[in-house]
Amino acid sequence: MKHLIIGAGAAGISAAHRIVKEKPQDRVTIVSEDREVYSRCMIHKFIGGERDAASINFINDDLLANKNVEWISGVTLTRLDGAAKAVYAGDKLIATGDTILIATGSVSVTPPIGELKTAKNAFGLRHLSDARSIAEGAKKAERIAVIGAGLVGLDAVYGILEQAEKLGRKPQITVIEMAPTALAINLDAHAAEAYQRLFEARGVTFHLGSKVIDTKGDGAGNITSVELEGGTSVPCDLVIMAVGVRPAAAFLEGSGVELTERRAVKVNDYLETSLPGIYAAGDVAGLSGIWPNAQKQGEYAAYNMTGTRWAYDDRFAIKNTVNFFGLLSLSLGAINPQEGDEVLIKEDRNNYRKLILRGGVPAGVILQGEIGGSGFWLQLIKDKIPVSGLGKSPWKVSYADFYGLETNGEYKWVV
Ligand SMILES: Cc1cc2nc3c(=O)[nH]c(=O)nc-3n(C[C@H](O)[C@H](O)[C@H](O)COP(=O)(O)OP(=O)(O)OC[C@H]3O[C@@H](n4cnc5c(N)ncnc54)[C@H](O)[C@@H]3O)c2cc1C
Secondary structure, eight states, X not given: OEEEEEOOSHXXXXXXXXXXXXXXTSEEEEEESOSSOOOGGGHHHHHTTXXXXXXXXXXXXXXXXXXXXXXXXXXXXXXXXXXXXXXXXXXXXXEEOSEEEEXXXXXXXXXXXXXXXXXXXXXXXXXXXXXXXXXXXXHHOSEEEEEOOSHHHHHHHHHHHHHHHHHTOOOEEEEEOSSSSTTTTTSOHHHHHHHHHHXXXXXOEEETTOOEEEEEEOSSSOEEEXXXXXXXXXXXSEEEEOSOEEESOGGGTTSSOOBOXXXXXXXXXXXXXXXXXXXXXXXXXXXXXXXXXXXXXXXXXXXXXTTOOOOOOOOOOOEXXXXXXXXXXXXXXXXSOOTTOEEEEEEOSSOEEEEEEETTEEEEEEEESOOTTXXXXXXXXXXXXXXXXXXXXXXXXXGGGTEEEOTTSOEEEOO
């Protein structure tokens, strides 16, 4: 049997590992635009010079040296023939498979504003090639505008600050964000402000609640300033765009693979697409946008591709970790309360903890500083287990409050 995996990221590589384990005699072809295997979560460390490409490679075994595994790298597929299970770059047939896994991740969104789409000095941050361009540009840039203060935008700023420190430079970095806080989809305002202060202490300026409406250029293809609603002009010689991603599914047009309203690949519980034998996993499937889930989906898809039916039932995707300058945060579920929710906050000099209770059931938790116990909170939130009525503060609740013993001595969940 021949398996074709499109993408050498978290989902694709984890699927390849699983196929090789399950069916060592089967053949696996991986096709990727990437010429290197690397963790996207670490590309800011590449910008900062903390890591090189080899040290962000996340394959720690001889997968790609396996005689049944072929990796075709540096090829951008432009078409999938769903009926023939074949993929093409232009007119050139690249590979076929008895089963196919689509694991192409996401692409950075470029807002259709001013010259952002065409400028020579404006980059997204998704691929190692983007990180290389940003690292090069930042070495010379005096003024850098970062559009978007989410995790990717702040990753870019962090990498640039690291690089600047090493080079003894002090570029002026301005972050522009439409939302009223940084990290608005990861953390609440209080926890996000802690990061904003850490960046500000290193000279970074934030324009929150601000919208980019235009750019000005030098007439030679470079942006020289980013214009904000209200008249503020942010001069710059490097622009980083971090305003979001969309599934990398454009090459599937005409393939017969159905997409969702959000243009992600539509999958069933077995991660199979609308075409039998063709699966999707990771960001492109739109079930979540984080690394561990992409890996897990790749593994589950691989089980299904090799004949073991395995339903992917972990649709809980609302978890975020943030770590800048040694300050760790984790959020699970709801970040901000809805009307009628109870909010419990515990804070000291080094820690911030917030729990949102919806009808006595944890709906969300934010842990900043010390993030221990997150597995416990995840289970309570996912399984909707009430913590009110146990006669103690929800902060004092632990596994011991829920576990009993089976007659054979095994632990059982009793709530
Ligand atoms: C800067 C940054 C920081 C991040 N930080 C975190 C974090 O801290 N924690 C976390 O959990 N997640 C983080 N993420 C998200 C995480 O990296 C993604 O969720 C994860 O990489 C998704 O894995 P994937 O396999 O679906 O796609 P990807 O890892 O994006 O891999 C996609 C693969 O498909 C290939 N490909 C795409 N299109 C084509 C095509 N047409 N033809 C051929 N090959 C193609 C690409 O070359 C690549 O090999 C971060 C992402 C970025 C960009």
